[in-house]
Each structure stands twice: as structure tokens, then as C-alpha cells.
Amino acid sequence: MPKGRAIFSWLLIALGCYVVAEASQWSFKARFFPLVIAIPFIILVAAHLLLEHFGAPETTSGPAVDLELSAEVAPEVARRRVLALFSWIAGFIALVYLVSFPVAVPIFIFSYLRFQSSTGWLASIGATAATWGFFYFLFQRLLHLPFESGALQNWLGV
Secondary structure: OOHHHHHHHHHHHHHHHHHHHHHOOOOHHHHHHHHHHHHHHHHHHHHHHHHHHHOOOOOOOOOOOOOOOOOOOOHHHHHHHHHHHHHHHHHHHHHHHHHOHHHHHHHHHHHHHHHHOOOOHHHHHHHHHHHHHHHHHHHHHHOOOOOOOOHHHHHHOO
């Protein structure tokens, strides 16, 4: 293993340990996110370090993944797909701004499933209900995270 990679891996492990040490002194709600990120981060970097040090040497010298973009899709079709994708993302961001995150999630999930992916009504409603239930239970019942109201609610005084 090259020395630079090992040093970098150890620095990343030290950074993760620092985050865990700092966050462990905070309240549960404040430390939850840093710990959920930092602990798996430390484990994965340590696993990478061990594999680099004790693993078998690479047998090929080429790229790890031979990536070739599809030439079967016409450029105008690809452009249309990318535009549609970015439009959905921009629409979700606008929806969060207008009606707040807890309201935007089910509206977006249902709209995307029903109109973009042409999923049936029953599957769209079921997936939306399951997503909203998970979202509501995790963020509002379990973690008690307050969400800002949307611009429409503020404008209408709701």
C-alpha cells in the first residue's frame, strides 16, 4: 500500500473519531446525525485500510470499472430525459419551499409515481402512504424535528 494512501486513511479515521468524541457530549437529537455518519465512516475507512494492507495485490493495471456510456440512446432523447429529471428535482425544491417538507414529500412521491413512472393508482397511493408514514414516524414522532412552514402557509396565515 502506498504510504500516502495509508496516511490519508489514518487522517480520515482520526477525523471520524474526533466527530464521535465531540458529538457524544451533545444531546441525543444533536448527536444523532453526526454519529450515524461518523461511525460507519470510521468502520468503512478502517476496512479499506485493512484491505489495502493485507489484501491480495491487484492483478490488472487498467481502470477498476470499464465505463462506457450508452450509444444506443439518441442525444435528443437523452437531453429530454435529463431535462425531465432536473425539472422533477426543481419541482420538489419549489414544493418544499411553498408547502413545507412534510407536505411536499407525499405530494411529490405520488406525483412522480403516477405521472412520471406511470405507476397505477393503487400502487402510487400505497407507496405514498408508506413513505409518508415512515417520514412522519421517524422525523415527527420519534425525533420530534420541527419543520418550517411553507411560504404558502405563511402568506395565507395558516
